[in-house]
Amino acid sequence: MTLHALTQQTMQPQAEPEDLxxxxxxxxxxxxxxxxxxQRSIKQxxxxxxxxxxxxxxxxxxxxxxxxxxxxxxxxxxxxxALENEPVVLAPVPKASNRxxxxxxxxxxxxxxxxxxxxxxxxxxxxxxLAALQQPASQSVEAQPYLAAHQDFAQAxxxxxxxxxxxxSLEVRQ
Amino acid sequence: MSDRExxxxxxxxxxxxxxxAFGILVEKYQRKLIRxxxxxxxxxxxxxxIAQEAFIKAYRALPQFRGDxxxxxxxxxIAVNTAKNYLSSxxxxxxTVSDQAMNDDDEPDERLVAQEIGNPETELLSKQVAIAINxxxxxxxxxxxxxxTLREIEGLSYEEIxxxxxxxxxxxxxxxxxxxxxxxxxxxxxxGTPEDRRW
Numbered sequence: 377m378t379l380h381a382l383t384q385q386t387m388q389p390q391a392e393p394e395d396l397x398x399x400x401x402x403x404x405x406x407x408x409x410x411x412x413x414x415q416r417s418i419k420q421x422x423x424x425x426x427x428x429x430x431x432x433x434x435x436x437x438x439x440x441x442x443x444x445x446x447x448x449x450x451x452x453x454x455x456x457x458a459l460e461n462e463p464v465v466l467a468p469v470p471k472a473s474n475r476x477x478x479x480x481x482x483x484x485x486x487x488x489x490x491x492x493x494x495x496x497x498x499x500x501x502x503x504x505x506l507a508a509l510q511q512p513a514s515q516s517v518e519a520q521p522y523l524a525a526h527q528d529f530a531q532a533x534x535x536x537x538x539x540x541x542x543x544x545s546l547e548v549r550q
Numbered sequence: 551m552s553d554r555e556x557x558x559x560x561x562x563x564x565x566x567x568x569x570x571a572f573g574i575l576v577e578k579y580q581r582k583l584i585r586x587x588x589x590x591x592x593x594x595x596x597x598x599x600i601a602q603e604a605f606i607k608a609y610r611a612l613p614q615f616r617g618d619x620x621x622x623x624x625x626x627x628i629a630v631n632t633a634k635n636y637l638s639s640x641x642x643x644x645x646t647v648s649d650q651a652m653n654d655d656d657e658p659d660e661r662l663v664a665q666e667i668g669n670p671e672t673e674l675l676s677k678q679v680a681i682a683i684n685x686x687x688x689x690x691x692x693x694x695x696x697x698x699t700l701r702e703i704e705g706l707s708y709e710e711i712x713x714x715x716x717x718x719x720x721x722x723x724x725x726x727x728x729x730x731x732x733x734x735x736x737x738x739x740x741x742g743t744p745e746d747r748r749w
Contacts, residue, residue: 395727402727405578406701407553408708414551418559422568429748432577433734436749440683441702444581445676451584451598452576455605456569464567465612 401427405434557621564612576605579622583629590633600636604629686736690729697722698729
């Protein structure tokens, strides 16, 4: 083993599993985890009171060092108790957590755009599947919710990289 | 994942029905919010009541939150409006103009904070905790103290800290974690928390 490797090993001692978990939480509040790990950690927080308590301590330490009041209080407990009487917030949103859309999503978007072009009028230069051309006008009513749903996904793809948290809309645009 | 993105993730978790994720946001921003509200309202109990109401209003309004602004900016605006309504319903004016607490980018300006106004008991405990935390930091080994200070006070990223301290990012992560654990352990006797419990 080279001196460099030995130094590296010394500087990064193998942590116990519980310490690795603590390190992960510590890195989470610093915004230093990868997206996948952060999402997993955040999801786990909902299931572990111990981890939430640990996060609360780390946050309080940081606030105290920055001059904020770190006196423990039951403020959070009171807020959460008040929220117990509130309806649970549920907002259906399209899953747009990845900045690059999956291949199927891109294909669906292209299909929606092609369908929209076909709907706007016959065009010789549009390569539309024969099955779509043969669909009678009455089926366009059934297809409209499908088209509208994928228009929403198309909006998410075309729009800015930030995640959008507006409610998913299934309005049929005329 | 950045701090702002973490907040967005937590908001998304709440929208999926995980109320506890909102508790983390409360824990994260309560002290900051209370400190800024203290600029507008004098009474400590009223400040906490307003802060609590602001968080509840924010929870109810989460379906409308689009993530265009940072979560804390959005929350702060809710809190300012809550404070105004609270005081006007009692026939009182704000202690200071809340706009002064916003900088040119319409973000809450952390430098414009007032002295906290509380009762002697809470102020004493706050001071004791603050002194204890700073003492605990002073007692840390040099490399841990430097890491936690660069992170919490200077606001450097792990990469920047690694560069400053000439060590790998993994070492930075470990040192900051160990510093936090050491400080927590020192505070437990002062707060009367059992050794196997968190605050």
